[in-house]
Amino acid sequence: MNKGKIIVIAAPSGCGKSTIINALLERGDLNLGFAVSATTRPPREGEVDGVNYYFMSVEDFREAIAEGEFVEYEEVYPGRLYGTLKRELDRITDTGLNVILDLDVNGALGVKAIYGSQALTVFIEPPSISELRNRLESRGTETPENIDERIDRAEYELSRAVHFDRRIVNDNLGMAIDQTHNLIQGFTAQ
């Protein structure tokens, strides 16, 4: 793949990355196509296969790894695999769009290592861990155990933020959307 730019958004779970990405896609002025990831986690209520994720069995995911179908993949939570399919990136770039990806920190830095200056990594930070917990609780999609698991991982993810090209704090949502929009606009215009 050598066309278009790649924008990678990473953040601790519950920080607001899907909300920000969806707002940017709705604005529609950045020529962005969202790269749908594959995952072995079950769909949340309202999630649609092929829109939010390609939901796969562990067996199918492992087979896709063996066939070399992923640009990158990670076991983000124990037993939960997530990965970026090569054919998904091609699907988007073939239409002339820039790609926007929602990845965990390791996936994000892995994509940067492959694509270099063609990729921009953006880390979205929460105002605090307690606010992150509030957002995960009010989203209402996770069990208490899953929330604890996600908060534990957030500490590790925040320690990786220094390696990203840019960092944005999602305190006021409107401001975070505008800042992310402006960053991407500047990067894709280069």
Ligand code: ADP
């Ligand atoms: P992520 O994709 O990073 O896991 P979401 O986009 O699902 O996070 O956001 C988690 C929850 O926090 C959602 O209920 C969302 O509406 C809410 N949220 C997002 N940004 C803010 C913000 N700036 N202030 C308050 N709540 C927010």
Ligand code: 5GP
């Ligand atoms: P969730 O289960 O909340 O949808 O996502 C959990 C985490 O997995 C988030 O940090 C999200 O960014 C990450 N993630 C989603 N898709 C991928 C992917 O394709 N690769 C990697 N490395 N992480 C992903």
